[in-house]
């Protein structure tokens with residue numbers, strides 16, 4: 001890609017790419033959160049929330065993207081890499097971001113209940129061996145709207161199904177069906 005084009009890419013451009021990932025999560029029945037990792041103006045990794053699909057508590061969008069970026073860089077050190085995520089990272093993801101030596105984090109919507117970049121705590125402000133810089137509220141409106149819509153639909157589905165448990169059971173059955181048929185790239189086999 002031409003240098004000029006690279007320079008024209010900005011925070012909004014990369015957050016749009018993260019939003020695209022969030023939509024993928026939504027299509028799979030997941031809470032719509034997406035992330036991308038950028039190095040020298042190029043997206044080197046993408047991830048979206050896969051917690052329900054793979055029933056794995058650690059598969060937040062950021063961690064999926066970090067794992068992919070480490071494979072891409074053939075290194076656990078993501079020096080000079082920036083992460084864009086549609087929702088303020090949680091404690092686990094903020095910790096992993098420090099561990100991976102990510103340079104800057106840009107997030108979309110704040111998460112007052114679990115956000116660890118200023119909402120309930122700021123992990124990046126702690127004295128650690130690596131300092132992450134961060135910027136919040138990039139495309140905040142779109143990033144929070146996709147979540148609001150998702151939860152509104154889910155509440156409606158709960159109501160229609162009679163209970164949250166009934167809706168969850170139906171969603172799980174639907175997910176296993178989809179897993180069997182999915183032509184989407186499955187999660188890499190190197191997961192422990």
Ligand SMILES: [Zn+2]
Nearest residue numbers: 060089090093
């Ligand atoms: Zn997280």
